[in-house]
Amino acid sequence: MKVSKIAICFGIFLISVGCGQEKTALQMGEDFLAEGDLWNARAAFRQVVKEDTYNVRGNFYLAFLEPVVIITGYDSPLRTPFFKLVEALKAEGGLASQPAVSSQHAFVSLLAKFLPLQYLRYIAYSPRPGVIELRSFTKEKLIPAIDQGIAHAKVLFENKDLRHTLDASKWGWPGLVTDHPEMDWGDAMLLKSALYSMRAMAEVILAYNLTDLFEIAEKLDKSPDKSPMKIVALIKSYPNFATKQESDHLVQAKGHLATSLDALRDAISSIVREDDEQANDLLPKDKLPVKFEETVQTLRESLEAEKEVKWYVKAESEKEPIEILLRLDLSKFFGSGSDDLKGWLPQFDTAGRLTSYPDLTFGGISPQGDLVALFCSGMQSREWCP
Numbered sequence: 001m002k003v004s005k006i007a008i009c010f011g012i013f014l015i016s017v018g019c020g021q022e023k024t025a026l027q028m029g030e031d032f033l034a035e036g037d038l039w040n041a042r043a044a045f046r047q048v049v050k051e052d053t054y055n056v057r058g059n060f061y062l063a064f065l066e067p068v069v070i071i072t073g074y075d076s077p078l079r080t081p082f083f084k085l086v087e088a089l090k091a092e093g094g095l096a097s098q099p100a101v102s103s104q105h106a107f108v109s110l111l112a113k114f115l116p117l118q119y120l121r122y123i124a125y126s127p128r129p130g131v132i133e134l135r136s137f138t139k140e141k142l143i144p145a146i147d148q149g150i151a152h153a154k155v156l157f158e159n160k161d162l163r164h165t166l167d168a169s170k171w172g173w174p175g176l177v178t179d180h181p182e183m184d185w186g187d188a189m190l191l192k193s194a195l196y197s198m199r200a201m202a203e204v205i206l207a208y209n210l211t212d213l214f215e216i217a218e219k220l221d222k223s224p225d226k227s228p229m230k231i232v233a234l235i236k237s238y239p240n241f242a243t244k245q246e247s248d249h250l251v252q253a254k255g256h257l258a259t260s261l262d263a264l265r266d267a268i269s270s271i272v273r274e275d276d277e278q279a280n281d282l283l284p285k286d287k288l289p290v291k292f293e294e295t296v297q298t299l300r301e302s303l304e305a306e307k308e309v310k311w312y313v314k315a316e317s318e319k320e321p322i323e324i325l326l327r328l329d330l331s332k333f334f335g336s337g338s339d340d341l342k343g344w345l346p347q348f349d350t351a352g353r354l355t356s357y358p359d360l361t362f363g364g365i366s367p368q369g370d371l372v373a374l375f376c377s378g379m380q381s382r383e384w385c386p
Contacts, residue, residue: 025051026045135206143199188267195260203252291310327367
């Protein structure tokens with residue numbers, strides 16, 4: 001499958017490299033992806049599946065690119081140059097007087113000298129949810145993008161005989177032991193799990209009033225005081241923030257999370273039972289957490305009723321993994337849900353020390369009230385711990 005030289009030159013112009021020989025859309029997409037040009041990578045992979053509906057690599061890339069392009073703000077063909085410019089300016093650190101080592105460096109230095117960084121940051125990030133209404137963004141852009149990703153992943157996870165070698169030579173992902181990992185059905189189910197967990201989170205966003213989230217974040221970013229007490233006080237100064245709006249969305253979130261956990265359990269079950277050579281697998285079975293299938297299954301059951309969930313942690317000083325127990329009842333959150341999540345926030349004394357969490361059960365999610373203690377036991381910094 002080929003795309004025109006005009007398209008190639010336009011895309012390559014956007015990432016500031018020369019225009020070379022014609023490539024397949026798949027090769028172009030992987031080149032753009034390696035450059036961090038998500039917009040043009042997505043466009044190239046869309047061309048791939050337009051011409052070959054069941055192309056494994058094209059659908060694999062689009063499954064995560066469709067939502068990621070929206071979430072990261074790369075939803076404009078001009079967005080990539082602005083992001084690259086901002087990152088270059090940040091790397092400059094305001095030292096525009098240093099000798100330029102290339103024409104691109106000289107251009108960045110010139111801009112750093114005459115244009116405020118914050119102005120460029122505003123231009124570059126303007127389509128992101130930080131400056132538009134979060135609810136509209138989630139309904140109109142995020143959820144449709146996730147659903148598109150799921151449709152592409154479906155091509156993969158509906159094929160139980162899936163076995164495909166990927167070209168990961170340009171990914172730059174840490175932990176890969178080979179440039180040509182093998183993707184099988186278990187890996188496709190992991191992708192399905194990730195997408196449905198994103199879908200569940202989107203429904204939670206619609207269930208609660210989080211419109212002021214980015215204004216709160218902006219104020220905190222500008223404040224020299226980022227202590228827990230300051231953060232909590234700032235959040236509480238918005239009385240409608242994190243209050244429940246539409247509980248029906250929690251019911252939908254529960255369904256999507258159940259699908260995600262079912263897919264994760266099936267993925268683990270498939271991967272741990274593999275008897276082939278694991279050295280070239282996308283996710284070798286020895287990289288999975290100990291007894292993770294059991295943990296995921298009890299998490300899934302906690303969506304319906306209170307369950308004892310077990311985590312197993314490997315410790316260098318112990319021969320056997322350490323068992324961590326926690327009783328959870330996620331049905332409490334996805335059933336009626338808390339009317340105001342701010343009620344979960346901690347309290348402080350006059351000196352600013354965190355003294356307690358008024359609801360240690362977090363609306364019944366942790367029936368024995370031991371979630372905070374478990375969380376704090378593994379934290380080096382204890383600023384959020386009583």
